[in-house]
Amino acid sequence: MxxxxxxxxxxxxxxxxxxxxxxxxxxxxxxxxxxxxxxxxxxxxxxxxxxxxxxxxxxxxxxxxxxxxxxxxxxxxxxxxxxxxxxxxxxxxxxxxxxxxxxxxxxxxxxxxxxxxxxxxxxxxxxxxxxxxxxFSRARLDYYTKPQGLEKEPKLPPKLAGPLHKVIMSTNLNPVKMVMLVNENPLLAEVEALGKCRRVMELICEKCIKQQDMNEVLAMKMHYISCLLGKCASFLKDREDKLEGLIKSLLKGRDSDGFPVFQEKFIRECIRKFPYCDATLLQQLVRSIAPVEIGNDPTALSVLTQAVTGQVGFMDAEFCTSCGEKGAEKRCSICKMVIYCDQACQKMHWFTHKKVCKKLQEQREQQEAESARLRMQQSNGKDKQGVTQSDTITAYYTDAFL
The missing domain is CATH 1.25.40.20 (Ankyrin repeat-containing domain)
Structure with missing residues (x-):
């Protein structure tokens, strides 16, 4: 033909x-x-x-x-x-x-x-x-599941390729979500398996930097995943509660405002440990994060996410307070100030949120009371000026949607 x-x-x-x-x-x-x-x-x-x-x-x-x-x-x-x-x-x-x-x-x-x-x-x-x-294609990862050269066994057992590829392909870089992906697969949630996966991530990171068409973004993501896998392995060695303890540590917020300090420090440390100091992306990340006091915006996670995934910080979307998944819709029934994917994520975060929930509720009530007071003043001001019935009706419906 x-x-x-x-x-x-x-x-x-x-x-x-x-x-x-x-x-x-x-x-x-x-x-x-x-x-x-x-x-x-x-x-x-x-x-x-x-x-x-x-x-x-x-x-x-x-x-x-x-x-x-x-x-x-x-x-x-x-x-x-x-x-x-x-x-x-x-x-x-x-x-x-x-x-x-x-x-x-x-x-x-x-x-x-x-x-x-x-x-x-x-x-x-x-x-x-x-x-x-x-x-990141599965074929590129499968390369490491086959012995190369004089190797007697592959760097990555074939049974780990699927679970690891799922972690690699995640577009949600929130460390809680990453640890959840590891924890949900028994093959991956073992110290020896995590060690092998971490080594493969380091090799891919190195290859991304040294290849002719250098890919700093992918290299940074692989390094970040490597750090997360290493942290998972250390918790599995030392903690009886397994990876639930790591998730709890990542979610724990400070008493004053619930900000997850451990999570912020962990992500900053991951970026700092990127082994290729001359990388342009690393320098950009450091310039964006270093001057920011912990607890202020932008967070290390938001800066890293924008650099790696291309998502912009002002996207019109709601993200789960626990795991960072996009499209969360369920708010805390008390303060209405935090949002979750489901009851599981809310339950996972409640141990730290309950410390600031009452404060947030009081702030919300104060804001609502102040808004009501301002609307009342505006309404009274218009009445004194002799507004028409049409103006009053228009103002009522405008206020109703504020």
Whole structure:
């Protein structure tokens, strides 16, 4: 079959683009079996079926096209866009991950010099930016599960590759969440296993720095994970309560305001121990964190998260006070000032939150009372000036939503 040319489509290929738009996976599967249908055919703009499916957010369709050999790195688009770029623009993290897992290149630029991550950031799809910046293929980790050279056994037992890859791929760098990921897998939550995993993280960190296309961001993340695994191992050696004790230490807040001092110091120490002192990223992190007094903003976690994942600090989202997961919705029923994923996270944090909960409740009540007083003054002031009935009704409904 001839090489695809822009706009040179058979009737079946034209129909394929239509069923992709409609999201009819069954019909698309039938068409892909036709002899006159090329999975990498190009429309008049140079878009492949995979690009269309990615941009329209059709995950099942993307999976089908990849199974039929779709070229994830095709860049015949008139502006140099790739399927990964379209996935980022769509805002679908599952499709973005699918493109990456299929071998999508992250450093390709379009006609205006933007990568997929930069394009996603430009349109505000920060979750997709995070997925791209944190992607680490399983194949790269599996390299360490096979003996190399004269080695009699691999550096990483194959049974640990899956659990460790899950930790690596986490876009939530909150140390509590990381420890929870370790604790939930019995294979990983052992001193010997953690030691081997930590060594692999150090090797990957070194490789990221020394390779030709140096990746300081990934190196920093691997170093951070290595430090966390080391801390988990030390707690497993010394504590009877296992990793629950480490989680409790990370969540423990100071009496005055509940700020987790141990967690802050731990993250700062992880950054300080980064072994490549000349790294630009390390210097940026130090300049951002060093002048800040512990307990003030920005925290070490927020600075590290923004540097590694690409998430900006002013994102309009709620994060769990315990584990840092995005999208938390359940607030403390007493003070309403802290937010959690679920009752498990609230219970985990209650031992430290209860010390400041009453103070926060009093602050909230004072704020509400002050707001009510100001609204009353404004209302009385308007009445004295002889406002119309219409003005009074408008003011009432405005106040109701304050």
């Amino acid at each position: 001839s090489a695809p040319k822009k706009g040179d489509l058979s009737s079946s290929e034209k129909e394929l683009f239509e069923v992709i738009t409609a999201g009819n996976v069954q019909e698309a599967s039938r068409l892909l079996g036709c002899k006159d249908v090329r999975v990498n055919c190009l429309d008049e703009y140079g878009m492949t079926p995979l690009m269309h499916a990615a941009y329209k957010g059709k995950a099942d369709m993307c999976k089908l096209l990849l199974q039929h050999g779709a070229d994830v790195n095709c860049n015949e688009h008139e502006h140099g866009y790739t399927a990964l770029m379209f996935a980022g623009l769509s805002g679908k993290t599952d499709i973005t991950w699918m493109m990456l897992d299929a071998g999508a290149e992250t450093d390709v630029v379009n006609s205006v010099g933007r990568t997929a991550a930069q394009m996603a950031a430009f349109v505000g799809q920060h979750d997709c930016v995070t997925v791209i910046n944190n992607f």
